[in-house]
Amino acid sequence: MKKQAPFVFMLSMLPGLLVLQTLDAQDAGGDEIQSPYIEFKYLKNTEGHRILDAKIFLAGELGLIPLEGLPVKFYTNYEMPELLGEAITDKNGVAHYIIPENVALPVDEDNNWWFYAEFEGNERYEMTMEELTVMDVNLRMSVEENEGGKKIFLEAFTVIDSEKIPVSNQDIFVFVPRMFSLLPVAEGYFIDGEAEVEFPDDVPGDEDGNLTVIGRFNDHWQFGNVEQRAETTWGVPSSHKVAESHRALWTQIAPRWMIVTLTILLAGVWGHYLFAIISMIRINRDGKRSE
């Protein structure tokens, strides 16, 4: 027995050691403060609301992991930062702050607004911050359909010292919303504050052809994101009904070959069980007869 003791000890320690490895998996990195990233964007939407979006996330081998529930503070005024407000990141890791309309935003010498987003850090994540500057631009959009095709007319201007200055030599894109993001479908170019874009004929809409068209400065170096939306019937009507397949893996009724195979297999197996059960009954009968 004494001779076996070291072996018994080793064998009982082995699973313990391995189990320990499973136990610390969720604590991996638990004590370690992680460094998140921040993505900061400005959007001026159709209604003219000025929105600041700060997305906080971790970058790992599995991709970007959004961090939910973190407070983000938004500031303006580069010279003397003033707190605009605070927002909490949602499940997509985005803290969404709408700048109240009555807030007058100070501009710098280039007529830009300065914004700053900061997550102050906590016991798990390090502090992270990002800043951006944008120039306020007014974008207008109208849509028109005639024999020449589907046209989008865009007008863009900035106001400096109450003077209206048309935007020139800048690209603008036209998008349509799709499931995961905005799909660019056309491109225009501003000359003297105006751009004309031809809308393609082959963009799918809903079953009635309804389609939202978005004219947008997209991640523009000077204006950030500024967009105008219009509801049109320019989409190609499309039916999203799934074509009915009579027998497939995903239909109510299974493919015929599958039913036949399973039936043969089960009948074969249960038939043999039946044979064994009948044999037992016959054994019992024979036993009774022998008595």
Added chain:
Amino acid sequence: MVRITKKNLVKELTTEIISTSRNWYLLFGVFVLVWAIGIYALIQQIDKGHIVTGMRDNVVWGVYIVNFIFFMGLSYAGALISGVLHLFKSPWRAPVIRFAELITVISLCIGPFFIFFCIGRLDRLPFLFAFPRIQSPITWDVIAIITDLFGCFIFLYLSLIEDFAMLRDTTDISIKPWKKKLYRILALGYVGTKKQHRLLSRAKNVMAAMIIAIAIIVYSVLAWIFGVTLQPGWHSTIFGPYFVIAAVFSGTGLLIIIMQLFRKIYKLEKYITRKHFVNVGVLLLIIAAFYGYFTFSDYLTKWYGSVKMDKILIDKLFEDYYLMFIFANYLGILIPLIIVGIRKFRTIRNIVIAAVIALLGLWFNRYIIVVPTLETPFLPVQDYRMDFIKYSPTWVEWSLTAAGVAIFGIFMMLVSKIAPLVSISEMEVSEEVQDQ
């Protein structure tokens, strides 16, 4: 050679049926205690929900599924081993075959319970039977397990009939009247007439062949639940045979351990000798070689393919799970190969050590098949919390795992109070073979 008489056989192989030793109570008490802790853990899980486990939205399968695959594997291995030993009439099978049969049925009864522990909405379980879709591998599994359970019960029962008849008729030992009555019912009036013997023998042969086939199909079906899923590490064409081989490997390991345990506790040294350990050990050796080959083949193709997520998975196995990976896929295969492969190492103790390592290795192999894959999904993880990205089993899961092992022991011990763990009828035949 000492000739063993039938009287001796009956006396020596039924000691636990006629009386209960202190060791029996002691071991039974330990098992019941572990089981009770498991029940407490289960109550906690039912009361508070699955939040008390380590499973979350991302890693939705954990130790419960590992245990399910593991127990089902043991069961199929038991079926394969007992079926093959019976069909090929191996002369040394007699003291071993009943253990294999019991492993089959008991593991098969325990395994599915881990699925129940894993399911969040157990109230929806009846839908699986009420609205089955035969396209679903889960439905295949339900059908397969039920079919297998019936088949294995029938095979076990058939192999017990002769022993029940012997215990009913024997006057060499004193059996309690209620047990005599039970044996009278269970023996089905078997008195050993030529016709009865022929019927029983044919039924056993048919069922032995059937359970071999069913074991292969059923465990392949279980493997296909993984194989048909588009997940890194699972979507493999060799998962069917790989799982079957792995199952036999673990089952052979368990058989050796059970043989040694009951040999010691029930003092069966005279019947279960070194020869039996070596024979089952050689089976373990052969299966280990096949299992090693399949494991290497599976990981080599994944690694060589360099598909992004497969590569991340393999990196994870060699970094976060290196201990388990090395143990399950290197030591768990090589140690049994070396111990049983080299003649001078082939002692009973060493073979049991090899079996324990093989069995543990297989459990951890299941763990590293299930968990790291779920931690490496194709679609990005939607929650940042570490417990959503990584999985760690909690005390609740470990308690229920231990309870599963305990209930296995409880069943084995309860069966030993009704039926001999070494088949008396097989031993008789085996003695005749030796005489000839």
